Amino acid sequence: MAETLTLAATHGARTDRAADPASPLAVRGLTVSYGDKPALFSVDATFPAGAMSAIVGPNGAGKSTFLKAALGLIPAVSGEVRVFGQGLAAARDRIAYVPQRASVDWDFPTTVIDVVLMGRYRRLGLFRRVSRAERAAATDALARVGMEGFADRQIGQLSGGQQQRVFLARALAQEADLYLLDEPFAGVDAATERAIIDVLKALKSQGQSVIAVHHDLSTVAEYFDHVFLVNVRAMGEGPVATAFTPEALARTYGGRLAATQLDQLRLTGA
């Protein structure tokens, strides 16, 4: 397991470990920049299949950028992304993405069930009508996040936690193998956090892979199996037990973590 602890000194051209073809997401030498300042520089990361992985790092460290670049939503200056050993285009159908809920206008004229049905649009193509089976799949996805009673609600009437659940239901409706979530627990109530983590654990138990940008260090060990630490450069990756250490966190956050936070993590056995 020692070699999975990638250190800051690593660069894109690593050869000591071949890309695992079964890895749901493997990134090599990924560099993304806004203007002249790299948001990510030469980042390598390999995520394990059938596990829950967290992407952890300080604000502005490029966590969301990493997800977006891995999905091809923003252009990369360099680097390679493999999803289940394939190129992005070939693997599109196997990926479901849950963006930050603040990224859309919730006054948009649509209902909860119609948002979830958006997860089926790719199957429907341009011509097919929304069949009863499609509607049933969307309703089922809503039930899994505990929102079946909200199907016809206008989305502007939802609370923050309910919005997040609807976004998760839309991803579930895609029936994908890899779920990429951007800060799914940001600003949601405790009950929603519980509901979401239960859904994600159920996905994992069915062999699916979950990768989430996560900002709450105190729950990393409880929720996740694998962690990827990033702050512009890759700062470490591996099983939570071995890679999520106070030393690795201090390296990732620089001086930005209070000593008490690190002590707390030490006490919880991370």
Place this chain on the structure above:
Amino acid sequence: MEAVLAALTLQAGYNAALVTLGAALLGFAAGTAGTFLFLRKRALVSDAMAHATLPGVGLAFLVMVALGGEGRSLFGLLVGSALSALAGLLLVDGITRRTRLAEDAAIGAVLSVFFGAGVVLLTIIQTLDRGRQAGLESFLLGSTAGMLFEDAVLIAAGGATVVALIWLLRRPMTLVAFDPGYAAATGVDTRRIDLAMMGLVMAVTVIGLKLVGLILIVALLIIPAVTARFWTDRVERVLWTAGGIGAAAGYTGAALSASAPSLPTGPIIVLLAAGLFTGSLLLSPGRGVLAAVLSRRRFQARVHRRQGLLALARSEPIHDPLTLRLLRAEGLIRPDGVATDKGRAQAAKIARDERRWDVAREVHQDTALTGRYDGLTPIEEVFTPDEIAGFDARLGPPHPVGG
């Protein structure tokens, strides 16, 4: 009046009837295409594009005259206007993407420069003694005068094609308008969908030039969509309602203009659509101004009533005139401010609910249910009767409220 009625009922001659129907179809196409423009928050881009058509009209006229024609073929003029609208659109896009200027600045620059160039070109054309330039200025404000059978057919066929394409692309366009990031992640080429949307808007603009005019076509694109938004919370209904509003405005506007040929069509259509918009703004049940005022009033009354009853329950004096008026109107207090039997009963119930809430918040500390403790939500809406009975068991018997 008779002429207007004849035009509205399509009795004002074959050509006029055709033009009126063409305008209705154009209005439908504009309303639907404009819906996605509005939802994507790109309304002003279409204004830049519409103004950018003018130099194309002038240049197309000059080219056709140079080739030995009269320069009056509507199709030729529309091709010219489409090319220069495209140039304007690409320029806005290019400025926004390649410089640090925001889109609004790019729109302002492109709109004024293209329009200025177009006005200069038309002025030069007026001084030429070749070709038949009369009528070119009707592209500014629109006119039904002098419309040929072929022109009406062109407008109707163009409008129908646009509507068909919008129906076909409604799902990806909805997805891109709502959540472009997610759309791209599921493999939708958002740039191509955006281009298709702008292309459809451009088609509406170009085929609407002769009838509505380039200055006001943006109103026919946007007003129906924002009007429809007042009446429904679902994309598909906004889409077809906007189409209907656009069709109604186009139909009536063209009929009125045809019955009084000196009236420009564009302003009439815009005024009709604006009338519908104003009515919706005031009267819409969910989002209208009137509904908002009424619901604020109702809410205020609920708060005052509740606070008044709580004050009665605690035997505190009430000074607020609105609270006193509400309680008196319901017969909960006498004119001199003393609680009636009915008032005492309701105050006792409210005092009890407050104590039930205290228990509930202790029992359900860790759940979202206690988030409904806002002073107004009836406890019966949050907890089931057996749960409330459980709270009561901890509270003991009810206390009467003294007058």
